[in-house]
Amino acid sequence: MKYLDEYRDGKLAARIVDEIRRVQTKPWVIMEVCGGQTHSIVKHGIDHLLPKGIELVHGPGCPVCVTPLEMIDKAHAIARRPDVIFCSFGDMLRVPGSDGDLFTIKSQGGDVRIVYSPLDCLKIARANPDKQVVFFAIGFETTAPANAMLVHAAKQQGVKNVSILVSHVLVPPAIAAILSSPENRVQAFLGPGHVCAVMGYSEYEPLSREFHVPIVITGFEPLDLLQGILMAVQQLESGRAEVENQYSRALGREGNRPAQELVFSVFEVGDRNWRGIGAIPGSGYRLRAEYADHDAERLFDVAQIATRESEVCISGDILKGNKKPHDCPAFGKECDPQHPLGATMVSAEGACAAYYAYGRHLERVEPKLTGITSAGAA
Amino acid sequence: MKQSASEKAKESSTAQPAGVPSPLFGSCPLPIFEHKQIVLGHGSGGKLTADLIDKIFLPAFANPVLNKLDDQAVVQIDGARLAFTTDSFVVTPIFFPGGDIGKLAVNGTVNDLAMSGARPLYLAAAFILEEGLLAEELQRVVESMRDAAQQAGVQLVTGDTKVVNRGKGDKVFITTTGVGVIEGPIEISASLAQAGDKIIVSGYIGDHGIAIMSQRENLEFEGAIESDCAPLNSLVSAMLEVSRADGECPLHALRDPTRGGVATTLNEIAARSNVGMLLEEAAIPVRESVQGACELLGLDPLYVANEGKLVAVVAPESAEAVLARMREHELGKDASIIGEVVAEHSGMVRMKTLVGGTRILDVMFGEQLPRIC
Numbered sequence: 001m002k003y004l005d006e007y008r009d010g011k012l013a014a015r016i017v018d019e020i021r022r023v024q025t026k027p028w029v030i031m032e033v034c035g036g037q038t039h040s041i042v043k044h045g046i047d048h049l050l051p052k053g054i055e056l057v058h059g060p061g062c063p064v065c066v067t068p069l070e071m072i073d074k075a076h077a078i079a080r081r082p083d084v085i086f087c088s089f090g091d092m093l094r095v096p097g098s099d100g101d102l103f104t105i106k107s108q109g110g111d112v113r114i115v116y117s118p119l120d121c122l123k124i125a126r127a128n129p130d131k132q133v134v135f136f137a138i139g140f141e142t143t144a145p146a147n148a149m150l151v152h153a154a155k156q157q158g159v160k161n162v163s164i165l166v167s168h169v170l171v172p173p174a175i176a177a178i179l180s181s182p183e184n185r186v187q188a189f190l191g192p193g194h195v196c197a198v199m200g201y202s203e204y205e206p207l208s209r210e211f212h213v214p215i216v217i218t219g220f221e222p223l224d225l226l227q228g229i230l231m232a233v234q235q236l237e238s239g240r241a242e243v244e245n246q247y248s249r250a251l252g253r254e255g256n257r258p259a260q261e262l263v264f265s266v267f268e269v270g271d272r273n274w275r276g277i278g279a280i281p282g283s284g285y286r287l288r289a290e291y292a293d294h295d296a297e298r299l300f301d302v303a304q305i306a307t308r309e310s311e312v313c314i315s316g317d318i319l320k321g322n323k324k325p326h327d328c329p330a331f332g333k334e335c336d337p338q339h340p341l342g343a344t345m346v347s348a349e350g351a352c353a354a355y356y357a358y359g360r361h362l363e364r365v366e367p368k369l370t371g372i373t374s375a376g377a378a
Numbered sequence: 379m380k381q382s383a384s385e386k387a388k389e390s391s392t393a394q395p396a397g398v399p400s401p402l403f404g405s406c407p408l409p410i411f412e413h414k415q416i417v418l419g420h421g422s423g424g425k426l427t428a429d430l431i432d433k434i435f436l437p438a439f440a441n442p443v444l445n446k447l448d449d450q451a452v453v454q455i456d457g458a459r460l461a462f463t464t465d466s467f468v469v470t471p472i473f474f475p476g477g478d479i480g481k482l483a484v485n486g487t488v489n490d491l492a493m494s495g496a497r498p499l500y501l502a503a504a505f506i507l508e509e510g511l512l513a514e515e516l517q518r519v520v521e522s523m524r525d526a527a528q529q530a531g532v533q534l535v536t537g538d539t540k541v542v543n544r545g546k547g548d549k550v551f552i553t554t555t556g557v558g559v560i561e562g563p564i565e566i567s568a569s570l571a572q573a574g575d576k577i578i579v580s581g582y583i584g585d586h587g588i589a590i591m592s593q594r595e596n597l598e599f600e601g602a603i604e605s606d607c608a609p610l611n612s613l614v615s616a617m618l619e620v621s622r623a624d625g626e627c628p629l630h631a632l633r634d635p636t637r638g639g640v641a642t643t644l645n646e647i648a649a650r651s652n653v654g655m656l657l658e659e660a661a662i663p664v665r666e667s668v669q670g671a672c673e674l675l676g677l678d679p680l681y682v683a684n685e686g687k688l689v690a691v692v693a694p695e696s697a698e699a700v701l702a703r704m705r706e707h708e709l710g711k712d713a714s715i716i717g718e719v720v721a722e723h724s725g726m727v728r729m730k731t732l733v734g735g736t737r738i739l740d741v742m743f744g745e746q747l748p749r750i751c
Contacts, residue, residue, distance in 0.1 A: 004673065005732070013734050044737070048735045049734055104413075104414075356740075
């Protein structure tokens with residue numbers, strides 16, 4: 001279909017792969033930051049196309065995965081209340097907390113609803129004035145404007161029975177945390193295209209300079225990803241370390257200014273816990289004091305809920321790019337999407353869940369396919 | 379790959395004469411079912427559904443006919459081979475573009491019968507009505523069932539009606555049960571796929587699931603996508619007319635990929651037949667509108683439900699003839715060979731992607747959920 005097929009063209013893909021092969025002289029480790037990119041890479045088998053020596057490691061950019069367990073438990077405590085209609089994006093419903101998931105709570109009588117836009121909550125709140133409508137506001141910078149718009153509109157329109165449970169995280173502090181880690185293996189990043197469509201990419205320039213690391217802001221289609229990889233390899237091979245924009249059809253350096261203004265009128269930067277990684281200073285958003293009346297964490301008194309993670313799970317190492325799903329003895333055995341032990345198995349965009357969804361738990365090791373990888377054959 | 383429910387059942391039932399309870403019956407402690415309560419995913423047609431069948435239904439009812447776990451039972455009575463099946467319909471909304479719950483209830487059961495190569499004959503229908511349902515809506519559903527039965531050439535010969543309190547149902551639930559007769563030496567089963575066979579899909583996939591989704595509350599997705607709901611028995615009988623030179627039936631396996639979609643159906647056939655499958659993404663027919671909706675919602679059309687499509691696993695020497703015959707039929711005009719059965723990677727379905735990579739298509743886990751971004 002238009003605007004899709006041209007970004008999935010097998011012949012063009014083969015040409016970019018040839019170019020990567022021509023440019024590359026030594027092995028490189030490249031991290032795609034965003035969960036959507038991980039999903040696309042595994043779905044289209046892009047890692048199978050790459051020349052040997054280009055290793056893709058999967059980053060922390062899956063918002064569902066990195067939402068801390070204690071936040072999931074807080075959401076569940078709120079969703080169980082009979083006076084609450086709990087609204088969420090679809091893929092949060094299957095994320096297990098310490099006791100079941102939102103589907104379970106729904107089956108036990110909780111009013112849990114999937115919404116496709118946070119603004120749907122306004123309509124639900126108006127139709128149910130005797131209920132508290134709570135939206136689970138998770139995500140990176142990508143979802144922040146729409147989530148901010150919900151409380152902004154609720155305040156403006158005087159809809160008092162709407163609140164949000166905020167668990168927003170930010171990409172640049174996570175990249176800094178990965179690069180600062182003594183075990184870091186990542187030599188270049190494919191930057192998160194959708195995050196930068198909101199925020200622009202100027203904030204990645206100091207990171208690139210300070211850590212001397214190439215960052216190529218990249219889209220999500222197969223050819224976007226291959227081109228982003230090529231640009232990263234070109235930088236690595238020539239010793240450059242710059243921020244480049246592969247996804248120029250979607251974004252510019254400054255990003256979406258009105259969206260940023262809205263976000264900063266509603267949220268302020270604060271510390272956040274990341275599932276699998278731990279606390280990162282200044283790595284998330286919290287509601288500004290003016291919006292306290294729409295802050296579910298305050299309204300429902302769940303601040304004291306605390307939890308502990310599985311000790312077997314290596315998702316922290318996976319999120320930092322130190323390990324891959326196949327390195328984990330529990331992958332596809334004790335740990336699967338039905339019984340995730342940790343962050344990277346809980347959402348389709350988590351590295352472990354993406355590997356699982358595309359059947360890679362059925363193979364003992366990273367597959368090396370022969371005979372059917374010739375690009376353009378389709 | 380994990381052994382499927384059907385394989386386990388098959389093993390446990392071998393050497394058991396018909397009518398004698400298998401050793402499973404009454405002697406096996408019930409396997410542990412992990413969920414304390416039923417969740418929606420148990421009705422998705424994916425892994426959770428298989429889990430329910432495996433751990434709750436099969437241990438209780440196991441017998442050689444059931445253990446085959448085809449979409450219909452085939453039983454022999456006084457020399458006649460009958461296909462027998464039942465299905466419940468709980469779709470919301472009850473009217474949707476391209477059909478309604480009544481049309482679905484008739485075609486769903488007709489299609490389950492047709493997938494054994496049977497000629498569907500008679501249907502029974504049971505209605506569970508919610509107090510407060512508009513009589514006019516019921517009338518529309520019933521008229522639609524009448525028209526669908528007429529089109530499929532079946533008669534609705536018996537039925538039942540119950541009414542439940544308001545709030546205890548959702549307007550109307552319909553269960554249809556059907557019988558058909560298998561004429562001639564037709565042997566079609568999900569366990570008969572062989573390496574070398576071609577895999578044919580009868581047209582565009584994913585239409586029904588996306589049509590329903592676009593109508594559901596909370597999803598303001600305007601789309602001109604219509605359900606593909608249709609009776610497939612006349613298409614199947616056209617396909618059966620193509621005979622191999624040696625007189626053998628060229629159709630080895632037939633399934634209508636409803637819940638769980640084409641990917642889940644092919645996985646079932648691959649597991650049952652102990653073969654692998656290799657698909658070509660470029661050959662799989664998906665409408666632009668359906669592809670677009672799936673891209674927006676983060677869904678995969680290969681896992682989206684169909685109600686008027688079939689997948690056929692066909693002997694290679696007859697595949698082109700069967701395909702040509704399908705394309706002459708209104709319901710098969712967009713049919714396409716999407717891949718082949720291979721001896722390698724038994725039980726596993728692989729696909730060459732458009733871009734030239736490969737991926738594995740696993741069984742759907744539970745409900746497909748729209749992704750966050």
